[in-house]
Amino acid sequence: TIIVKYPQAYIHSTKATKDIVIRYNHLASIKVAKGQSVTKDTSLGVYGNTGKYSTGAHLHFEIDTDTVNYQYSPTLGSSSNIIKAGTASTVLSPKSVLYTKNSSPDNQQIWILGDGYQSSTEDNLPIF
Incomplete structure (x- = not known):
């Protein structure tokens, strides 16, 4: 899992900017380090088939407006060793961002x- 914070991302549905995080899951390999700055040209990792409930190689990502508790996923039913189960629905639809x-x-x-x-x-x- 990689979690990247994007400051002042444009949200199409509200026509406003807001800090967001994107969680990238099920990666076969990670190409960035914790704390590293990234740009649009940075390769973050390679999609894969990792995780207990993965059924095939893919990239699962979530866009979240909760940048304080960024490791809590409202879509996760139980905690893993990386991402914790969340309760608030702060996830945005990809088409919003x-x-x-x-x-x-x-x-x-x-x-x-x-x-x-x-x-x-x-x-x-x-x-x-």
Whole structure:
């Protein structure tokens, strides 16, 4: 698990900025160190199939507005050795924060499962 704090992230749904954290889970390897500053070009890690309940290689991430108790996940039912079970629902939908760059050379796509969405083109994520 990697947890990155993003100060003053733009939230599309409110048209305001707010500090957020993103928790990246199920990584096969981690390429950053605790306390390291990152940019949009920093490779954080490699997605994988780690964790007790993982059913295949993927990247599970959560966007959270609770930057004080950032290791508590409102979506986790019980505590793990890294992330603790949370109670407050402070998680944001990815479409509230993320942009998708589906043009060359990035050709990005975002697949959101369990939320009724199929892909970034069908989910109305902001595209630039």
